[in-house]
Amino acid sequence: MAEAPEIPSDCESRLQLAAPEVKAWFVREVLPLEAALTQFLHRNWRKGSDIADLRQEVYVRICQVAQKQPPEPVKPFLFTVARNVLIDRVRHTQVVPIEAVSDLDALGVAVDAPGPDRTVMARDELRRLEIALDKLPQRTRDVVVMARVEGLSGREIAMRLGISEPAVSQQLEKGMRRLADILYSAPPDLRSDT
């Protein structure tokens, strides 16, 4: 398995401008693997509230690598990075019992597990989006539909729903975050109709 190169710690201080290529690569290649990655992190880290942090750290590292040279193939590399992130976290805190990451060597299985199909056809995608919408709380969904589908402004939505503009903003932000979780993090079985 490929080793993830060490990232120099001063990297943040000499950031180049975000290359649109890195972004495009990240959205195209990495985000579709998020469900598998999240599952992997959950399996290997017992504290659920850390998952978002760990995942972000994985993303940061892999994008920094990709800025120099996009790794190919992506999937095994992503899991190697994830593994390194977990190990670093264990070393760093020195509190988490080592068994928290004990089945890291079983990684090969996770790497070979089928990921979500990237070439989902448009209709499937649409259905998936509808299902995602259904998973939002009612008020959040109303705001998302009005903003995204009907193209209404915050003020217009506030008027329609009879709530304050800040409340609308709050719902919209919540909806944006929940949508990303549902579309990327949730296991692929969400795509079924049940």
Added chain:
Amino acid sequence: MSNDGLENTCNMADTIEATAAAWLRHRQWDWNAECEAEFNAWLTESWSHRVAFWRLEAAWNRAERLTALRLNVIASPSRSLTEKKRPHLLKTIASVGAAVLVGLSAMWWMSRPVERTYSTAIGDRRTITLSDGSRIELNTDTVLRVSMGSKERTAFLDGGEAYFQIKHDPSKPFVVIADNHRITDLGTKFVVRDDPDHFKIALLDGRVRLDTVGEPKQSGILLKPGQELTSTARSTSTEYKSTEELSNELGWKRGMLIFENVSLADVASEFNRYNSKKLIIADAAAAHRTIGASFPTGNVDLFAQMARDVLHLHVEDRGTEIVISR
């Protein structure tokens, strides 16, 4: 859960994501150059900001596809947007076949610029942000196709009206094609309207070149800020408009129709672009009355009320149309 000393790093991702969501909301609703600079500063501050924002943005962009549902909703009002659907055998079979096709054409598909279609129904408007940061606002009843190629960015205005705020890129010109007119962006803000019987472009800022599709580009003309060009089957004319006049014409961006000394005939045809309930001015005497007023684009009833109470015209509401006469 035991305390394992991670409090200091815990939920950093959560905080960053909350900020990213706030930026994304700003971009959806209220965006200007100032926001842009501040946002870019935040984005370049760290990679964790970037990945958090990219992720939310990607999901939000995917959700854009939901607008396709809206056409269904309009076509069959009984169906709710979020109504649960039952799996359908035929649909499943079709999916499998199509999935094979999709797989086969994936390479081809990924290597060519994707054309996306954006549209609005009568009375609606919508803002889209392209991957290059350019913003386009679609007015009522508009269809726009956008293709972001590696050498050229192209938008086809198939009908309706759109306001363009284009991020200039000399290596990748932005071209708008409406009817047989080709507008090449040279760094700018402009509005294009393509009605069945006339074409209009007004330039607010920057420069654009306008030429005719199929003719050599040298034959085109350069428009200057404030200039408005109107072209019909018979004639083409340009005139300079004041900032205020242009701002009035763009009232639709705020959901308003603003009239200064406009005949009721023209007021009616403007309202009719936004509403399925049509205004009909039945006689010439009424048609030639002029007004100065502003109305929400969708509130044709307010206008009818004003015509009756202020202009003392005869107003007959027939449900699907409002007939106004002397």
